[in-house]
């Protein structure tokens with residue numbers, strides 16, 4: 001059974017839904033319906049100015065109840081009247097729902113921008129119109145939502161990716177404290193993305209990228225191609241350590257997101273969980289968490305377990321050590337990781 005949460009109707013969104021839900025058991029939920037233990041399709045609309053009041057009320061409801069979506073799985077269909085705001089609304093909703101307990105499978109978003117130009121590559125491949133492509137992807141999304149079951153592992157292989165310095169970094173200290181709590185149940189591999197050795201993606205042509213990928217490398221080669229991508233290919237879960245640099249993840253982690261294309265031409269991330277620790281000196285951890293889930297789950301296809309990210313505000317290592325209630329928060333995050341991944 002698919003439960004559709006549609007705070008605002010829009011003609012093309014209703015058309016896409018009708019096509020996507022044909023023959024699928026479903027019901028439309030009122031705005032205040034319980035959302036736990038369900039398969040929820042968020043059907044969202046934006047106009048020239050972004051989201052409307054009813055959609056904002058939904059976001060506020062999710063943010064105000066830390067357990068609103070416990071036990072649920074989500075997917076997102078976002079229809080825009082302009083070229084802007086669809087991705088922003090998708091990321092906002094995914095983070096709010098996830099922090100209230102909702103899991104997402106990999107690539108849980110289908111968006112239709114005003115012009116539907118965002119469908120052009122897939123439309124050309126499938127030989128369909130932009131609208132047909134959009135509608136057919138909406139249907140595939142519903143099918144993924146209907147059938148998704150989260151995998152569990154006996155002893156998951158966890159890869160931890162960071163670009164921080166031990167003994168100086170509060171983010172890395174939080175990880176060390178978390179690591180003590182996870183060693184009993186996971187095989188852990190830490191991979192530092194060293195400053196100065198990581199090149200960002202060069203943006204090769206598709207065929208050049210494919211050629212390099214088939215030889216297990218990339219134009220630049222180096223640590224990303226030789227160490228990081230194989231480790232990601234072989235893991236069951238990834239944990240990204242993300243200090244907030246100008247309201248975004250740091251350059252090395254961005255470079256890794258961009259260079260994943262080479263791995264994704266050969267394999268996918270759909271059976272891998274995504275976790276994060278985000279630390280800001282002042283504010284804005286939600287922006288960094290949205291960037292992380294946007295890149296790795298909505299775009300690249302890793303799964304988002306409930307409450308995938310721990311967010312803290314601490315400008316340096318001493319401040320991280322003094323975070324109020326940090327030991328209990330680490331206990332809770334370790335328990336959430338364990339229950340998401342382990343048999």
Ligand SMILES: Cc1cc2nc3c(=O)[nH]c(=O)nc-3n(C[C@H](O)[C@H](O)[C@H](O)COP(=O)(O)O)c2cc1C
Nearest residue numbers: 169170171243244245246247280281282283314315
């Ligand atoms: C280049 C740079 C940019 C930063 N930008 C921000 C920012 O935009 N917002 C913020 O809250 N903190 C910002 N900070 C502070 C870091 O997020 C903060 O110091 C964080 O805790 C660093 O983590 P670490 O102790 O693991 O190195 C910035 C720090 C650096 C070095």
